[in-house]
Amino acid sequence: MKIINKFFHKLKIFVYRNFLSRAKLIQGRPQIKQPALFLGKGEIVFEKDVKIGYFPSPKFYSTYAHIEARDAKSTIFIGKGTVINNDFTAIAYKSHIKIGNKCLIGSSVEILSSDFHNIEPADRWNSVVPPISYDVILGDNVWVGNSAKILKGVSVGDNAVIAAGSIVVKNVPPNVVVAGNPAIEVKKL
Numbered sequence: 001m002k003i004i005n006k007f008f009h010k011l012k013i014f015v016y017r018n019f020l021s022r023a024k025l026i027q028g029r030p031q032i033k034q035p036a037l038f039l040g041k042g043e044i045v046f047e048k049d050v051k052i053g054y055f056p057s058p059k060f061y062s063t064y065a066h067i068e069a070r071d072a073k074s075t076i077f078i079g080k081g082t083v084i085n086n087d088f089t090a091i092a093y094k095s096h097i098k099i100g101n102k103c104l105i106g107s108s109v110e111i112l113s114s115d116f117h118n119i120e121p122a123d124r125w126n127s128v129v130p131p132i133s134y135d136v137i138l139g140d141n142v143w144v145g146n147s148a149k150i151l152k153g154v155s156v157g158d159n160a161v162i163a164a165g166s167i168v169v170k171n172v173p174p175n176v177v178v179a180g181n182p183a184i185e186v187k188k189l
Contacts, residue, residue, distance in 0.1 A: 036053070037065065040070045050079075074113075075098075088105060089109070094130060097111055097136045151169050159175045176189060
């Protein structure tokens with residue numbers, strides 16, 4: 001049974017990478033341990049030794065990573081030695097997402113650079129009025145806990161820790177721990 005599980009898991013990774021992914025430009029070759037879907041008209045860049053997926057960890061067999069540089073002006077950059085756990089989502093729309101070197105990203109983390117829809121009721125379905133988008137930047141050696149969400153316009157300083165389940169809506173200085181919804185500083189490192 002173990003051999004069959006491994007075979008189907010590797011087949012799923014192959015199908016996602018070679019048949020379902022529609023990213024226009026990908027640079028670098030991450031080590032893919034879990035299915036990963038790469039989409040968009042923008043650029044997705046992986047530095048050396050990036051890992052996507054982790055076993056044993058929750059959602060290894062049941063989810064996939066979704067990495068999307070949605071439009072031609074968007075980029076997603078993932079730095080050297082960063083390890084991304086299972087069920088990861090990063091979507092850059094009309095902006096950029098940069099994840100620094102040697103970051104640890106927990107399972108079910110979302111990094112989003114846009115609201116994707118306008119908040120005004122009359123404009124929610126209007127694609128002519130672009131939604132608000134701002135860059136998201138994570139420094140080096142950042143640890144993002146499971147199920148955290150990092151939203152548009154946020155910059156996270158080097159060595160910061162984002163506690164599990166946090167929703168980050170404003171900048172995080174270096175060498176601190178933030179937690180909560182919205183995330184606030186709870187400890188200096």
